[in-house]
Amino acid sequence: MKIAVMGAGAMGALYGALLAEGGNEVTLVDAWQEHVQAIMEHGLQVETGGCLKTFSVKAVSDPLLLGVQDLVLIFVKSYHTEVVVKNIHHLFHDGTAVLTLQNGLGNADIIAAAFNKATVLVGTTSHGATVLGPGQIRHAGAGDTVVGKYSGKIDQHLSDIAAEFTRCHLNARTDDNIMGVIWGKLLINAGINPVTAICGVLNGELLKAENIRQMAKLLIDEGEAVARASGIELPYNDTFAVLEKVAAATAANRSSMLQDIMSGRATEIDYINGAVVKEGEKCGVPTPCNKFITRLIKELEQRGSDRC
Ligand code: NAD
Numbered sequence: 624m625k626i627a628v629m630g631a632g633a634m635g636a637l638y639g640a641l642l643a644e645g646g647n648e649v650t651l652v653d654a655w656q657e658h659v660q661a662i663m664e665h666g667l668q669v670e671t672g673g674c675l676k677t678f679s680v681k682a683v684s685d686p687l688l689l690g691v692q693d694l695v696l697i698f699v700k701s702y703h704t705e706v707v708v709k710n711i712h713h714l715f716h717d718g719t720a721v722l723t724l725q726n727g728l729g730n731a732d733i734i735a736a737a738f739n740k741a742t743v744l745v746g747t748t749s750h751g752a753t754v755l756g757p758g759q760i761r762h763a764g765a766g767d768t769v770v771g772k773y774s775g776k777i778d779q780h781l782s783d784i785a786a787e788f789t790r791c792h793l794n795a796r797t798d799d800n801i802m803g804v805i806w807g808k809l810l811i812n813a814g815i816n817p818v819t820a821i822c823g824v825l826n827g828e829l830l831k832a833e834n835i836r837q838m839a840k841l842l843i844d845e846g847e848a849v850a851r852a853s854g855i856e857l858p859y860n861d862t863f864a865v866l867e868k869v870a871a872a873t874a875a876n877r878s879s880m881l882q883d884i885m886s887g888r889a890t891e892i893d894y895i896n897g898a899v900v901k902e903g904e905k906c907g908v909p910t911p912c913n914k915f916i917t918r919l920i921k922e923l924e925q926r927g928s929d930r931c
Contacts, residue, residue, distance in 0.1 A: 624642075624647045624648070624693040624694055624784075624787060625647075625648045625691070625692045625693045625694070626639070626642055626647050626648065626649045626650070626692060626693065626694045626695075626696060627649075627650050627652055627686070627689055627692045627694075627695050627696070627711070627714055628649065628650070628651050628652060628696045628698055629652050629686070629695060629696065629697050629698065629699060629707050629711065630652070630653060630697065630698040630699030630700070630703065630707065631651035631652065631653040631658065631659075631662070631682060631698070632653070632655075632658075632698070632699075632700075632754050632760075633752035633753050633754045633760050633761075634698045634724070634748065634750070634752050635651060635653070635696065635698030635699075636651060636662075636667055636669075636752070636754075636760045637669065637750060637752045637760060637762055638696060638698065638724075638748075638750075638793060639651045639667075639680055639696075640667050640669055640678035640680055641678075641791045641792050641793055642787075642788070642791050642793075643678060643679070643680040643681075644678055644791065645787070645790055645791035645792075647787070647791070649680050649681065650680075650681045650682070650683060650689055651667075651680055651681065651682040651683075652682075652683055652684070652685075652686050652689070653682065653684060654684060655684075655757070656684055657757040658682075658754075658757045658758060659682045659683060659684045660757070660758075661757040661758025661759075662680065662682035662758045663681075663682050664758075665677070665758055666678055666679050666680070666758070667679075667680050667682075667758060667759075667760070668758060668759045668760070669759075669760055669761075669762055670755065670759070670760070670761045670762070671761070671762040686710055686711050686713075686714065687710070687713070689713075689714055690713075690714075691713075691714060691715065691716045691719065692714045692715075692719055693718065693719060693720070694719070694720050694721075694722060694784065695711060695714050695715070695719065695720070695721045695722070696721075696722050696723075696724070697721065697722070697723045697725065697730065697734060698724065698725065699725075700725075700889070700891060701725055701726065701727050701729065701730050701891045701893070701894035702889055702891065702893070702894070704723075704725070704729075704730045704733045704734065705733050708733060708734055708737040708738070709737070712737075712738075715738060715742075718780075719742060720742050720743075720744050720780065720781075720784065721734055721738055721742060721743055721744065722744040722745070722746065722770065722784070723743075723744075723745055723746070724746050724747060724748040724768065724770075725894075726747075726808065726809075726812055726879075726891060726894070726895065727809060727812070727891050727894025727895045727898055728805065728806075728809055728894055728895075728898035728902070729893075729894050729898055729901075730894065731743060731745040731773050734773075735773050735774070740773055740774045741772075741774060741775060743772070743773035743774070744770055744771070744772060744773065744781060744784070745770070745771060745772070745773050745801055745802075745805065746768060746769050746770035746771060746798075746801060746804070746805070747768075747769050747804055747805055747808045748766060748767070748768050748769075748793075749764075749766030749767050749808075750762070750764065750765060750766040750767075750768070750793070751763040751764040751766065751873075751876075753882075763876075764873075765792075765794070766794070767794045767795070767796065768785075768788055768793050768794060768795035768796075769795070769796055769797075769798050769801070769804050770784065770785050770788075770795060770796075770797055770798070770801070771797060771798050771799060771800075771801025771802075771804070772801070776799060777797045777798075777799055781797055782797055785797050800856055800858070802855055803855055803856040803857055803858050804858055806846075806850050806855045806857055807857055807858040807859055807862065807865070809846070809895060809898065809899070810843050810846040810847065810850070810857075810862050810866075810899075811843075811862070811865060811866050811869055812895050813842050813843065813846050813895050813896050813899055813913065814829075814839035814840070814842050814843040814846075814862075814863070814866045815829060815839065815866060815869065815870060815878050816878045816879065816880035816881075816890075816892075816895060816896075817842070817880060817892065817895075817896055817916045817917075817919070817920050818835050818838045818839050818842070818916075819835075819877070819878040819880065819881045820878060820880035820881040820883070820884045820890070820920060820923070821916070821919060821920070821923065822835055823881065823885075824881075825874065825875060825876060825877060826869075826870045826873045826874055826875075826876050826877075826878060827870060827871070827873075827874025827875060829866070829867070829870040830867060830870050830871060830874070838912075838916075839863075839866060840863050841912040842896065842899075842912050842913055842916060843862050843863050843866060844863075845899065845903070845908075845909075845910045845911075845912055845913050846862075846899045846910075846913065847862055848903075848908050849899055849902050849903040849906065849908045849910060852903075852906040852907070852908045853902055853905070853906050879891075880892070880895075880920070883924075884920070884923050884924070887927040889924055890920055890924055892917050892920040892921060892924075893917070896913040896916050896917045896920070897913075897917045899913045900913050900914045900917060
């Protein structure tokens with residue numbers, strides 16, 4: 624397959640590397656020139672469990688250099704999706720699919736508004752990765768890829784893409800209840816991310832510190848009520864119990880939102896807790912805790928290190 628990966632940071636580079644190693648014609652597209660240059664000159668270096676492996680994969684910073692693709696994978700942070708989709712119409716022909724595995728809610732709607740809805744694929748990933756420097760990432764944890772269609776039922780095209788991802792060690796499966804899967808992950812992120820970012824703690828503290836635990840529970844309870852009112856079939860009976868399992872499995876990790884706040888970067892809060900608020904407004908479910916925490920994170924974002 625000819626695959627363009629829009630956004631070759633931690634996750635885009637990881638997926639691109641594994642798909643390229645499997646024989647696909649992959650191009651990584653990233654606005655970070657130094658990263659692109661390092662990949663072109665030395666290959667993409669992926670560190671997994673202390674071992675470094677170099678992948679040979681093409682990288683460019685200008686999507687206009689590419690022609691028509693079979694699959695376009697969107698892996699920028701959610702707040703860059705709108706900008707990215709504006710410049711890639713030339714990558715599409717009748718059979719081109721576009722897939723988002725980004726966290727949060729709202730990316731698929733932006734993508735579907737820009738392209739033919741029938742070609743939009745959505746999903747989640749539980750792989751974990753971080754950028755170490757230009758041309759270097761760490762594959763922090765292997766996981767699954769779950770994919771479905773934005774509109775319509777699973778078809779052969781989607782099943783073939785999932786099979787190709789699995790062949791390339793990305794452990795993919797299809798799911799007809801993909802919005803339920805996406806909401807399930809959204810609620811876990813809505814519980815873990817902002818409280819760890821605000822309190823400045825590792826994920827494991829969610830299991831130890833009662834105040835932190837209760838804050839996460841309030842956020843998840845509201846999110847579950849919104850999901851139910853929106854007709855979403857959540858994949859778990861007890862989302863908070865799943866959050867506790869995730870917190871235990873990632874006890875030593877800094878959440879992505881904590882990392883973003885510590886580095887003075889924008890967070891994906893609008894697409895996580897902010898999305899719970901937005902969906903709550905649509906179906907008339909109050910979300911005061913998610914609203915409050917969204918504002919708090921936005922204030923932290925704006926202040927950066929300018930705090931007394
Ligand atoms: P990242 O910040 O490491 O990578 C994003 C990349 O996009 C950056 O390299 C940036 O330079 C690039 N970019 C920004 N604007 C661009 C543009 N206009 N054109 C091309 N490239 C552009 O982010 P990430 O950690 O890889 O996360 C990507 C998405 O995957 C997010 O939605 C995140 O929540 C989700 N996700 C991440 C992980 C993880 O472990 N990192 C796990 C699951 C899901």
